[in-house]
Amino acid sequence: MADRLPFGEGASINRPPLFCGLNYQFWKVRMKIFMESLDNGIWDAIENGHFVPKFEKDGSFIEKPWSQWTDAKSKKAKFDCIAKNIITSALNSYEFFRVSQCKSSKEMWDTLEVTHEGTNEVKRARKHALIQEYEMFRMLKGETITEVQKRFTHIINHLMSLDKTFDREELNIKILKCLDRAWKPKVTAISESKDLTSLSVASLFGKLREHELEMNRLNVQEKSSYDSDEENLSLLSRKFSKFLKRNRNKDNNKDRYGNKKSNDFNSNNYTCFGCGEQGHIKADCPNKSKEKKPSYKEKKGKTKRAYIAWDENEVSSSSEDEKSNICLVAEDDDESCSSS
Template identity: 40%
Template sequence: MNLNVGLEGSSITRPPFFDGNNYSFWKTRMEIFLQSLDYQLWHIIVNGPRMPTRTIEGVVSLKPENEYNDNDFRMLQLNSKAKHVLFCAVGPNEFNRISLCDTAKEMWDLLKVTYEGTNQVKESKISMLVHEYELFLMHDNESISDMFTRFTTIVNSLKNLGKNYSNQELVRKILRCLPRNWTPKVTTIEEAKDLSTLPLEQLLGSLMTHETTMKSHEHVETKKKKTIALRASREESESDEDDDIVLISNQFKKFLKSQKGKKVFKKKFPQEEESSKK
């Protein structure tokens, strides 16, 4: 386990650390870090350093070092600073990979090709992610928050590869991916909101609020069903008890009748009964 991964999050002056895993995540964070540190650093990494030049009789050539001015030294220093930041942001394996590069742009591009691939590989990844995006649906029993996390992972991966969707496209895709029981809510949003200007985060908030309401109603309905089931069970139990009482009562009445018949027989024929005993 690399301890730098845990340490870098504790300081805004420490660059995001890259250990060879999750390049897209690191790349996005590194871009923001460099831009916040000095936007010229990011410009140099994207476009390469501006080497000091001079023009003599219409011919442009590199300046000899003894003719450098303060601005020339600053531009060269920015390239070294950008290289230093990149070196501090990578582990030993990546350091060895980029250590022979002369400019920060070469270092950045080498990492990009290594982990994103060539244009052909990149297009293949984009095609796969676009297919995943187009087939994206909310899973059964999945929360809006979890669904949105999966969705943004796909969208961000595409964005890192240069494939972008407009806010309107993302909003419509989210609405299309919802299950059938969300249809009334989707219809309400489409009728009440202008989807071309509806912010994605506002849509998310609206869906999460509706989800909470739905869960609350489901909870109430579940309690009602349990109460009805319990009441029915009690009534059935009481009914069974009543049936048992009626059955016992009927059996007892039959018993009394049978005993009464025996007593009448004894009263009418007492001598015969005694002689039969003898």
Template identity: 40%
Template sequence: MAKPSPEKMSSGSVSTGIFMADGFSQTRRPRFEGVHYGYWKNRMELFICSTDPDLWDIVLDGPLEVKEARGKWTYTDKKNFQLNSKATNLMYCALGPEEYHRVTGCKSAKEIWDKLQISHEGTSHVKISRINSLKQEFESFIMKPDESIREMNERFTTIVNSLRNLEVEYASADLVRKVLWALPKEWTPKVIAIEGSKDLTKLSLDELIGSLVTHEEKLRREELEEPKREKKGIAFKATSQQEELE
């Protein structure tokens, strides 16, 4: 079987969309085209740290200030310059054309990182406002009528991930309790059963959702079988009445 040409492989990768264009390669830097900044930010941090932890320090803290002329640099000065150059190159190479032009002129990886963060997350005041809004969504979160467990979990995960991108983390036990309390009244027996049989501090959110999905499917099967049982009951009653008449 013939292997696809590089052109076809390239066009295939583009057809999957800008968001997934870089795939999930461990060696290829995540590419940022201006959308899903929080997603890219987390992946870029992991990529830089896995490449060299010292590079991430340069991104966060910036390079050390060197006052001496380049010919008088010490080994530490040269190492610092090299790390900043490498981190800056990683940042620039990870950006699409529009984002690249947004940060053109930045001399350090920290400048690039900070400028992208302000552009896509806003200033600290805007960030705090966004955090407060998401926290309010988290606190008031409940399952909607006619919403499935999976649909509810998707909404909940979006809120939690958005807060995580803004450096707000909740303990696993708090997430589990929040989901249990978000369920409607008809789920009360199941909630009581879970709270009575499970240690919520050790129960993961994925395990909880899996258990709720299984219970939901069981309830759905029972609802489908209920009309059949009613029909059988009516038929049995009619048969009994007929036999009595006879």
């Protein structure tokens, strides 16, 4: 039944995953799972090499003839052939020619590993670079928990493939520390209520996603409430503007005493303060231009005449005082004569 399923090449549970030269790390993990699902002895043949029954003779080990093999040893030796068949079935033609001359499944596997992962020196360099990336790992601005989990898992898987090991508590602490300040209350709550040594990484990310959904829901409600308040405030502002405009028009039709202003202006009811005639005001007085303004000399002459008149008045007033004094003396003389 499984053979009739519409799976493409490399996507069936009965076929090894296809490798075309790209994403070797992904293919490597899938191949290991596929081989172990068939028999653990297949993966053992790749890790430890081809098994051949031997016997000791004169202090050295010699391969036994095939006719002397037991059924158990024959089965164990056959795992290498099965592994070679699986590897070659999973490769395209270009990758197949890389390993077609290899004698064992282990040799094939090592050839592919060195080709796509590099030598041990290259692996160590990549391992140090990934460790530094792991230590500097931080949540990016605007990044979701799902995106954080994807980047974090990618780094951890690559490090584990290079024989770097992590314990559960170390990974959980790293995840909580990489979050930004908005997550601080949740980080504190998880640290105090959960045992980080027993909590799996997947469970921790699940709890963080739950909190993220709750935060998004509250943000939507807050934004909706803010938009509603802003709309109400805008409506109130428009109504208040209309109210002020309406009252301003009413006030313009009244004087300061509250009486209604007359819209008809009749100049015949006013008297000019310039010429004293009726029918116009001073600003529109026709006699205003006929008045001759005094020149500078006339102003100066008037000033002199006023000064001279002021001097003459002062002299006349002083002479009158002298006359009164003389009269007073004469009167005193008369009084003295009469007394004598």
